[in-house]
Amino acid sequence: MSQPVPDPEPTSAGLPPATDGPSGDAAPTSVATAGPEPRRPRSVAKIVVAAFGLAALVGLTFVAGFGTGFAVGRPAESSYEIRVFLERDATEAQKAAVRTALERLDLTGEVRFKTREEAAADAQEKFKDYPDVLDSMTADNLPETFEATITTREPSCAGISPIAGLGGVDEMFVVRPATDDRPGVRLGC
Structure with missing residues (x-):
């Protein structure tokens, strides 16, 4: 007669030991310990997509914030007009020196020179609604002028101010x- 087979003792993991076939003999096994399951490797594609998404978000934030200049407390770029009015008796050498000094600046466009006649024509157009002013806007009363434009966030008078001291210059100013x-x-340059 056969004897009943006793139930195997549970392992530390609470599972019966593995058997080696139909006879029910216990196979040598290692004891499993309770704890977290091992981490599964993440898909490389998911990590790459997440990295690109984060980079795009950071890039958009950078463009939106710094592109306007206001996100970091900096003003936006502005254009400034430099106008140099010459003395009536300015020589050609003095005019050339003023032009050269203006061209050394980081200008947006080219240096423009206005004759007295061009200045009078511009004034006649600008002040056409003020007939009492038009009488004084003639080529005899208006100076030859150099004009130039700079575009910057923070204007500096460092390179501009010395132009006012050049020979042949009557007056100079910078305006936005x-x-x-x-x-x-x-500006007080």
């Missing part, structure tokens, strides 16, 4: 022209 959303400003 008025726009629809802000008034014009004259």
Whole structure:
């Protein structure tokens, strides 16, 4: 007669030991320990997609913030007009020196020179609604002028101010022209 087979003792993991076939003999096994399951490797594709998504988000934030200049407390770029009025008796050498000094600046466009006649024609157009002013806007009363434009976030008078001291210069000023959303400003260069 056969004897009943006793139930195997559970292992430390709470599972019966593995058997080696139909006879029920226990096979040598290692004892499993309770604990977290091992981590599965993540898909490389998911990691790459997440990295690109994060990079795109950071890039958009950078462009939106720094592109306007206001996200970091910096003003947006503005254009400034430099106007140099010459003395009536300025020589050609003095005019050339003023032009050269202006061209050394980081200008947006080219240096423009206006004769007295061009200045009078511009004034006649600009002040056409003020007939009492037009009488004084003639080529005899207006100076020859150099004009140039710079575009910058933070204007500096360092390179501009010395131009006012050149021979043949009567007056010079730098202005940020008025726009629809802000008034014009004259800098003290």
